[in-house]
Amino acid sequence: MMIFIAFALYSVNMIVGVIAQLQWYHFGKIHHFLYFLVFFAAVVATFLEFHPALILTLIALSAMPRSRPGTWIHNVCAALGLFGYILTYIFPLEGYR
Secondary structure, three states, rough: OHHHHHHHHHHHHHHHHHHHHOOOOOOHHHHHHHHEEEEEEEHHHHOOOOOOOOHHHHHHHHHHHHHOOOOHHHHHHHHHHHHHHHHHHHOOOOOOO
């Protein structure tokens, strides 16, 4: 169940990031607070419902603060994090759900 919550938070934060990057709205600290929640939820999901693909998500989330918003590296980190969650749904572990 935690992985669903983590994925939902990630999706919301990614949408907020895309809106901010397109300069439709400036979210400021809301986006950073959401990032904290996303990272926390990803760590909890990894410990409670381990899947190897979540490691990719955690690596991408760890690299995110080191990249500047609007750069291709920031976008690649966001896409890799999302890809980690997608892999958990494509390749569920035995007894996972």
